[in-house]
Amino acid sequence: MWKEFKEFALKGNVLDLAVGVVIGAAFGKIVTSLVNDIIMPVISVFTKGLNFENLFVSLDGSKYATLAAAKDAGAATLNYGLFISNIIDFLIIAFSIFIVVRQLNRFTKKKEEPAPKKTKQCKYCFSEIHIDATKCPHCTSDMK
Structure with a gap:
């Protein structure tokens, strides 16, 4: 352990x-x-x-000069200050x-390097095709 x-x-x-x-x-x-x-x-x-620090509301209804005086008297206070x-x-x-x-x-x-291209454009029909494609699936042109 x-x-x-x-x-x-x-x-x-x-x-x-x-x-x-x-x-x-x-x-x-x-x-x-x-x-x-x-x-x-x-x-x-x-x-x-x-x-x-002396912005407060005494909940017992009495007036106190400072927050310390109110605390010494045991008064509950809302200390908005x-x-x-x-x-x-x-x-x-x-x-x-x-x-x-x-x-x-x-x-x-860090400087981000651009992601390697995964597609290329067919030079005949201008469609996006996979980078390793040898034929365009859209116009069937050879991509060699």
């Missing part, structure tokens, strides 16, 4: 997947920082200081991955 597990764990696909997960997690942290530390403050400037922030985060990650994959595909795209 140990030998089978070792063979499975050391296959190229499993190692590639593990590397991808680690790099993806690190990339996610970078993008989250980009959203929270750079993009959202800029958006906040254009929305006159609106902090997305955090949801908006996560949507922006997702869109940036998806766009970044699209750009990376697009560039990788550009470098790895």
Whole structure:
């Protein structure tokens, strides 16, 4: 059983997947920082200081100054500001991955060679016939 597990764990696909997960997690942290530390403050400037993290609806009917105050009071909240922030985060990650994959595909795209011809044209009736044919099946001309 140990030998089978070792063979499975050391296959190229499993190692590639593990590397991808680690790099993806690190990339996610970078993008989250980009959203929270750079993009959202800029958006906040254009929305006159609106902090997305403090956009919420308290379900107990009370008013709270911040989301932290509502959580400290034990109030149930709908955190639509955090949801908006996560949507922006997702869109940036998806766009970044699209750009990376697009560039990788550009470098790895192989030039496809045209498939060998399987037909030829009869010089008398202009019909398409098999490349190895010696007589045209349509006009019975010799194709030698």
